[in-house]
Amino acid sequence: MTTTRFAPSPTGYLHIGNLRTALFNYMIARKAGGTFILRIDDTDAERSKPEYEEAIKEDLTWLGLTWDRLEHQSSRLARYQAAADELRAAGRLYECFETPTELDLKRKKQLNMGKPPVYDRSALALSEAEKEKLRAERGPGHWRFKLDHERIEWTDGILGPLSIDAASVSDPVLIRGDGQFLYTLASVCDDIDHGITNVVRGSDHVTNTATQIQIIRALGGSVPEFAHHSLLTGPQGEALSKRLGTLSLRDLRARGIEPMALLALMARLGSSDPVELRTSLDELIAGFDISRFGAAPTKFDEADLLPLTARYLQGLPYAAVADKVAALGVPDDLAERFWLVVRDNINVLDDMAAWWQLFRDGATPLVDDQDRDFVAEALSLLGDAPYDGDTWGAWTAAVKEKTGRKGRALFMPLRKAITGRERGPEMADVMALLQKKPTL
Numbered sequence: 001m002t003t004t005r006f007a008p009s010p011t012g013y014l015h016i017g018n019l020r021t022a023l024f025n026y027m028i029a030r031k032a033g034g035t036f037i038l039r040i041d042d043t044d045a046e047r048s049k050p051e052y053e054e055a056i057k058e059d060l061t062w063l064g065l066t067w068d069r070l071e072h073q074s075s076r077l078a079r080y081q082a083a084a085d086e087l088r089a090a091g092r093l094y095e096c097f098e099t100p101t102e103l104d105l106k107r108k109k110q111l112n113m114g115k116p117p118v119y120d121r122s123a124l125a126l127s128e129a130e131k132e133k134l135r136a137e138r139g140p141g142h143w144r145f146k147l148d149h150e151r152i153e154w155t156d157g158i159l160g161p162l163s164i165d166a167a168s169v170s171d172p173v174l175i176r177g178d179g180q181f182l183y184t185l186a187s188v189c190d191d192i193d194h195g196i197t198n199v200v201r202g203s204d205h206v207t208n209t210a211t212q213i214q215i216i217r218a219l220g221g222s223v224p225e226f227a228h229h230s231l232l233t234g235p236q237g238e239a240l241s242k243r244l245g246t247l248s249l250r251d252l253r254a255r256g257i258e259p260m261a262l263l264a265l266m267a268r269l270g271s272s273d274p275v276e277l278r279t280s281l282d283e284l285i286a287g288f289d290i291s292r293f294g295a296a297p298t299k300f301d302e303a304d305l306l307p308l309t310a311r312y313l314q315g316l317p318y319a320a321v322a323d324k325v326a327a328l329g330v331p332d333d334l335a336e337r338f339w340l341v342v343r344d345n346i347n348v349l350d351d352m353a354a355w356w357q358l359f360r361d362g363a364t365p366l367v368d369d370q371d372r373d374f375v376a377e378a379l380s381l382l383g384d385a386p387y388d389g390d391t392w393g394a395w396t397a398a399v400k401e402k403t404g405r406k407g408r409a410l411f412m413p414l415r416k417a418i419t420g421r422e423r424g425p426e427m428a429d430v431m432a433l434l435q436k437k438p439t440l
């Protein structure tokens with residue numbers, strides 16, 4: 001059965017780049033009728049925080065990306081220990097004692113000599129006595145996985161056939177000196193035990209994948225299908241990494257971006273399919289095909305989210321927002337009309353409030369000097385609220401008759417006086433919603 005997972009570390013808020021990973025994995029599982037696992041990668045006890053885990057769940061729930069199963073790496077340490085023992089017994093795990101500074105120096109020397117900065121495996125040559133001595137001096141060592149020096153090959157769901165020479169990659173550290181299991185080992189154990197069939201993640205993980213394929217095989221697991229999506233850049237192709245902090249899902253939510261607008265964009269951006277606004281996740285899933293995504297960096301412009309949000313709101317039926325309209329205090333008998341009028345004139349749902357305030361209390365009139373007398377005269381011809389859908393037509397006919405003004409010269413000053421704006425809903429609708437007679 002198709003099983004995918006989204007595996008964030010609870011060390012910060014989810015951002016737009018994480019969303020892409022979550023969404024792709026979610027859609028693959030749902031499209032196949034499979035299982036989607038939310039896996040919390042929390043082996044780093046110092047940096048992992050329960051409040052971030054809560055925030056991750058809240059953000060995914062807001063988007064409707066529901067998970068079938070929740071897993072925590074922190075509860076599986078015994079399993080990682082057993083896997084490490086197995087690798088050790090097979091001669092695939094070896095203890096190293098270099099300090100970060102020493103490793104750095106080695107890397108610099110290699111680079112100076114024009115060589116790739118690959119760990120030189122000098123720890124493999126240590127005798128038991130030398131290791132004892134180093135342990136006594138420096139404490140327990142860290143443990144590296146001994147790669148087989150072969151070409152590691154797989155067909156990537158997005159990047160196509162890939163091949164990485166294991167000799168060009170450093171033996172990955174799986175366990176730190178303080179005993180902490182690192183992501184590479186933990187993730188492999190989980191993917192095997194949870195029956196993960198498809199892994200989608202960012203292209204920054206391609207090298208990890210090469211080494212993980214060897215570790216999976218060394219542990220007797222079967223290798224899932226991998227797909228690496230390109231990383232997001234800003235609209236000009238600039239790296240987004242520094243700005244991701246301000247592109248957290250909760251920031252976008254606070255700015256009024258609607259989940260469906262975000263999902264519609266992210267489900268297609270970077271693929272050969274056009275972005276199409278849909279009303280449900282199911283429709284997005286039906287049209288999703290990972291093989292249509294390309295390897296090139298994907299340009300993301302957050303400005304695209306506002307018009308998508310506005311368009312989404314324009315298509316929303318009253319029933320979808322009835323609670324929110326009621327919460328503004330719009331009377332029941334006006335509520336549906338209010339929504340149908342206002343939805344074409346807002347960017348985000350919160351903009352509704354300003355319209356209701358305007359209908360309820362009136363606007364600060366916008367009146368040009370040369371129109372002041374005209375507007376005063378027009379208002380003297382208007383009766384008291386409440387009004388209805390015919391008020392505007394009858395009133396402006398009377399105003400035209402009395403003042404001789406017509407067309408834009410008649411309507412625009414009245415619109416500006418009544419709404420305080422130059423644009424907005426049809427004036428017949430505005431009048432029908434006004435709760436008080438406008439004044440100057």
Ligand code: GLU
Pocket residue numbers: 007008009041183187200201205
């Ligand atoms: N916790 C890892 C990350 O956020 C998961 C990567 C993966 O999908 O394997 O980078």
